[in-house]
Amino acid sequence: MSSIQVQLPDGSVREVPSGTTSLSIAESISPRLAQASVVARIRPLQAAPVAVAAAEGSEAAMYGVEDTHAERLVDLTTPLTEDVALQLLTEKAPEALKVLRHSAAHVLATAVTELFPETKLGHGPATETGFFYDFWRPTPFTPEDLKLIEGRMAEVTARDEKFVREQEPREKGLEEFKTGNDFMKVHFVEKFTKPGEEISLYRNGKFVDFCRGPHVPSTGRVKAFKVMSLSGAYWLGDDKNPQLQRIYGTAFFSKKDLDEYLERIEDAKRRDHRRLGKELELFTVSEEVGAGLPLWLPKGATIRRLLEDYILGLERELGYQHVYTPDLAKVDLYKRSGHWAHYHEDMFPPMDLETEQMVLRPMNCPHHILVYESKLRSYRDLPVRLAELGTMYRYERSGVLSGLSRVRCMTLNDAHIFCSPDQIKEEFSNVMKLVERTYKDLGITKYSYRLSLRDKKNKEKYVDNDAMWELGERELREALDALGLQYRESPGDAAFYGPKLDIQLADVMGHEETYSTVQVDFHLPSQFGLKYTAADGTQPRPVMIHRAIISTMERMVSYLIELYAGAFPLWLAPVQAGLVPISERHQEYAKKVQQRLQKAGLRVELDARNEKMNAKIRDLTMQKIPYVLVMGDKEESSEAVSVRTRGKGDQGSMPLEQFVAQAQEMVATKKIEL
């Protein structure tokens, strides 16, 4: 029998008979390793390493024709028949979790076909957060069915059936699927394999599925799982096709991981800014206005105005000049800037006006460039920092819109800094300091830096000028290194005109978005032929730094709502104190307190309804107002208020003036905790 060479991660090489499995190699290393292993990664030693890349959760990723020379995952029981580098993946490897979840999808399909044998199978990939499986069945699944299915899945895992890979001729497999009226499997086999090939099937117990694998060794490994939800989808996305039922689930290696994940989901629901936006009367989205066009209600508008005033104040201190420019311009402006060529798909379509075509602006930069150009600039004027709370419009596709976090009409805390090349680093550093200061004041502590670069292959999305991109990238990297900031790189996320440093914030579920951004741009200054007069009388071109600190008001408020679960720090709370007179005869005193607090610059709400005191306290507490001040005879006679602090309960009576001074101090220092 021939032998093969198996190279282990430590570099050592073992010579074993061809056909040996990864599992037996693991056993020969240590039984514990064999126990802990989930799946194996192999790379043929003869071929250059090539990564197999297919879109996440796509059909191709599931069934795509294998490139057998590439690095790939195989079952622990797959016989090794060539010289390979072998890595045994344990539960800690992220790829292992994917494999587990795909196996969980098979367990789900096993349970469904056992309980509802008339069901036809679609496909069932792992996703970022779990897995799903598409089913066709004449009757819809009910919530009770989902419970039954989950229970049956537990039985399937208790049976601890081995996942066995089988190969068979494609035509034989097709014949079987056709006989069983498995129309979706027939489609997948025909689409993803070629005549004459063998197809692979995975069997556990009586259940069999057309699948490329790999899988965990047996169903018993799928211990911690949950059926999450059900949704409908047309087969192949075509409404003339049968409607499928997609069952979602999730799975983890341990119960603890599963429980943590489920808790995070609960937490995310509790914080969801769309829900809280409604409950706390912050914003609303109206069908009649349109999707992605939120209306700011008085309380949400108060938060927004506070943020706007805050950042404008800081910018004034830092030498920014504020301008106002219109929300639209002629299409030609965006042809000159390059937006039309590279950003067209994200813009609203143009409007015909007499002889002109106008378009809503997707960005504020061209307007600010024209402000820069409105007079001659000398080196002594630089850096020119033009700032605006600029409203802009982007045609985000309806499927990606979400509350305030992704909208179609948004107001950006924007600025464009026009400077000489040797001023870039200092300006960059100042912007980063401003970001840090702002995040501290807003109570944002977790963020990461992303260097967003172009995708070199995508000529349509990015300006084509290699030298310019390399220069911008070098400038950014040097500026980042000078500040000692750790960042990761993300090709394909640059602006069309240059690379960006993006500041990423994640929500409870770990989903990241860009908030602040700093961008180095040599393109727009060149398109508009910008100049300044240098000390030696020459006319060099300035560089442009685009930057946003707060991001759009929309996105930042969505983040803050979720960060604080609606319980804002005092300085940002739309209502800072709720006033509760104990009975009718304390109304007068309550009004006096209201006036005093308002005069002190505090935002208050007097609950003058003819309700019981406790009901009023409860309602104000539900609104997450930082302080509820209760007033009865005792308070009235001593010019005091009885203070209930959010999250801390009854603090007893306090002289009114003391409360005022304390609250003002907390607002002035932007204290986050109460």
Ligand code: TSB
């Ligand atoms: C910084 N021209 C630059 C500007 O000078 C610019 O527009 N950059 S941007 O395209 O990256 O947008 C700035 C920020 O706006 C993004 O970082 C993001 O935080 C926010 N933003 C972008 N699209 C949306 C949207 N659809 N809804 C809410 N906020 C958005």
Ligand code: ZN
């Ligand atoms: Zn810009």
